[in-house]
Amino acid sequence: MAKVKTTSRLRGRSANSLWIGVYNSILLLCLPLIALILLKKWLRKPGYKKHFLQRLGVYDCKRLPACIHLHGVSVGECAAIAKLIPELRKQHPHLPIVFTCTTVAGSNYIERNWGEQVIHTYLPLDFQLMVGAFLAHFNPVLTMSVEMEWWPNLIRQSRNQGSRVMLVNARMTDRSKNRYANMLGLFTFMVSKVHKILPQSELSYQAFRELGVPPEKLMLCGNIKYDWPELKHADPTQKPSQLTWIAGSTHDTEEIAVVAAHKQLLQQNPAAQLIIAPRHPERFDDVWRLLQASGLSCQRYSHAPTLTANTQVYLLDTMGKLFAFYRDAHVAFIGGSLVKLGGHNPAEAIVQGAAVVMGSSRRNCEDICAPLSQVGALVEGNEPQQIAREVIGFWQNNATTAQQIQAGQAVIAKHNGALHKTTLQVLYQLKQAQRPVHSTRLHPMVIR
Structure with a gap:
């Protein structure tokens, strides 16, 4: 029986290696196209040139011994995951928060709203060397992405480095479900590296289950985008006299x-x-x-x-x-x-x-x-x-x-409480981190 289990594990590891190998091979084949897209953005979007080397995994600040890593692709996703920052800073005041994004608009949002409270940089392209440089520089004990920011090398290398990996406010539409069903091997590989997925709705929860995600990896918390604990809803009758x-x-x-x-x-x-x-x-x-x-x-x-x-x-x-x-x-x-x-x-x-x-x-x-x-x-x-x-x-x-x-x-x-539930899950994952999360006394800073 032990021999059968060992053989099964080896086959699983071999399949995982195959899928990540296929993914990285496709990335390399697409490198000329990716370079062309980057050049186009460089020429057409003035803000894209700012901190461009960060997208390649090059940083000009001191390395960190540990941090919490938050990632959202653009403004909406960043605004959602940023709701976790006050409680994270309260519970772990000496643990820096590295807040990454992909778009210029997302970067502007982070710098404008969170300033000196976080370390802000762009997420590097999902090539092994670039992701490895990012992780070696910042050493996250917890990596959190929002909605459907699934980057195989980031997930795999974060997990292999000992970081807890979470997908918060996770969204799975019918279109996404069908796409992942067509590459189920890679999807299963990524799920195996994630510690917890927090779907934002019952619909998303069921979609994850249909794709084979085990229930112990899922926790339905609700949509934090729709949860404003301290905001009083405006009176719709108190509006200007003209349309x-x-x-x-x-x-x-x-x-x-x-x-x-x-x-x-x-x-x-x-x-x-x-x-x-x-x-x-x-x-x-x-x-x-x-x-x-x-x-x-x-x-x-x-x-x-x-x-x-x-x-x-x-x-x-x-x-x-x-x-x-x-x-x-x-x-x-x-x-x-x-x-x-x-x-x-x-x-x-x-x-x-x-x-x-x-x-x-x-x-x-x-x-x-x-x-x-x-x-x-x-x-x-x-x-x-x-x-x-x-x-x-x-x-x-x-x-x-x-x-x-x-x-x-x-x-x-009805979505009230989603932020509280999500925060509790995040703090629990921090407790489970393999490395201590209370030892660093670095002060947050913005990478310029």
């Missing part, structure tokens, strides 16, 4: 649709105001040129922060202000939903007292969109005429709209 709506986190071509919708709105309500907040800062100037060519009265935040009464379209060309601006909006159109990106988080607008219009592309947030739609707080709009009709409908039926928004806020309130 104000906002298009938040918009992508290329979506601004064209919302401007067209706004022109139709102005025919019925000449005092209506539209606020546009593009998702990516590198598009601010392009969107401004679009607005100037629209024939509407335009204003941009960077030139005049105070919205004037005669402005028809206002460009919110800054980061970190969108959430606050939702509070003065009657209706919010949520971007990423007219293009095939899966939509962005509508909960922020709802808790700030705004009704929501979204396109049909909502796979990234369907778990919250479906119940919000059921109570009438969220409706679909895919064409300018339809968007305009839904916005004016919410505005004209303000008493009913307020009730629908409050019902939507109650839906979101």
Whole structure:
């Protein structure tokens, strides 16, 4: 019997080596394409040049004996996992937190909001040498990624180095499940290296189970994106007297649709105001040129922060202000939903007292969109005429709209406690770390 078990383990290790070998071989074959993509971003995105060597695993700061590693791909994911930072700093004040991301927007968010509280750097490309350099430099005792940031070499090498590995607020859509089912060997290998996965919904939990993830590796904690423990939901009846709506986190071509919708709105309500907040800062100037060519009265935040009464379209060309601006909006159109990106988080607008219009592309947030739609707080709009009709409908039926928004806020309130449950699981994994997590007395710093 012992011989059979030993043979089984050897076969398992051999299969694991095969899958990671295939993955790394594909990475090497794709190296010219990856280099071309990096060059394109270098030339087109000014912010991409900043700290570029960090993406290759090169750092200009002192090595750390230990740290906690948090990773989110961009702004939304970073904002979610950042909710863990206050309690981590409280429980382990002398253990530095290394906060990584992939995008320039994510980097700007971290530096602006967390400053000297964390060590910030970009996550290196998932090549063995680059990941090895990152781990040797920072020595994490706990590595946490958010949603679906699965990087095989990061997961494998972190685990092999003795770090606890977690996937928090884990999301698994039908599309993701089908993709991983087609490469089940690699997926199973990654799961074998992860200590705990915290799905954000029952739907994601079941998807992980269907892919063969053992129940002892899963803990359903809820979605921390929808949990604001200290935030009081805004009163939807306390809004400006004139119709104000906002298009938040918009992508290329979506601004064209919302401007067209706004022109139709102005025919019925000449005092209506539209606020546009593009998702990516590198598009601010392009969107401004679009607005100037629209024939509407335009204003941009960077030139005049105070919205004037005669402005028809206002460009919110800054980061970190969108959430606050939702509070003065009657209706919010949520971007990423007219293009095939899966939509962005509508909960922020709802808790700030705004009704929501979204396109049909909502796979990234369907778990919250479906119940919000059921109570009438969220409706679909895919064409300018339809968007305009839904916005004016919410505005004209303000008493009913307020009730629908409050019902939507109650839906979101059901996620209260997700952050607490997630934090408890994270602190437990820190206790299980093989290396002591209380010995270092390094002070957090930002890598420049």
